[in-house]
Amino acid sequence: MSYDERTFVMVKPDGVQRGLIGEIISRFEQRGLKLVGAKALQLDDERAKTHYSEHEGKPFFEGLIEFITSGPVFAMVWEGKDATRQVRRMVGATDPAEAAPGTIRGDYGLDLGRNVIHASDHEDEGANEDEIAVFFDDAELLDYEQATDEWRYE
Numbered sequence: 001m002s003y004d005e006r007t008f009v010m011v012k013p014d015g016v017q018r019g020l021i022g023e024i025i026s027r028f029e030q031r032g033l034k035l036v037g038a039k040a041l042q043l044d045d046e047r048a049k050t051h052y053s054e055h056e057g058k059p060f061f062e063g064l065i066e067f068i069t070s071g072p073v074f075a076m077v078w079e080g081k082d083a084t085r086q087v088r089r090m091v092g093a094t095d096p097a098e099a100a101p102g103t104i105r106g107d108y109g110l111d112l113g114r115n116v117i118h119a120s121d122h123e124d125e126g127a128n129e130d131e132i133a134v135f136f137d138d139a140e141l142l143d144y145e146q147a148t149d150e151w152r153y154e
């Protein structure tokens, strides 16, 4: 486990429309994760299908692509100790109806097809880097110290 692990997070079109970008950023900031990249964009079909390629052929795939391309999303890269696993724990179960209260999906969602946020769940860091690369060029990702780093990590 590295202290500078990077993980990809995206507020989906429902989260953007509902004005949840700020709330979601605040949660990760308060947890102590470091924002190293962020942008608003609207996905085209090609990028959406690349991002969700593991689900191609599944019954929900076409609907998912239609939804994720239907409006702006807010893409981010967060860095920190065990970032992928910790962000997934904060995001909660895929179906908001089953997600624990206190998680983002458990607090802001009710329906599987409108679950507010995406977060990487790759176990290996290489696959995470590949996912980030679908959205960000290297030059768009920052490498910086925060004066509070030593107050976050022993």
Ligand code: UDP
Pocket: 060, 064, 093, 094, 112, 113, 114, 115, 117, 118, 119, 121
């Ligand atoms: N999804 C859906 N119907 C399903 C399963 C998944 O609409 O039956 C959508 C949902 O938006 C989910 C996304 O497809 O977030 C990707 O599914 P995955 O199993 O990878 O869940 P996640 O990693 O987002 O928790």
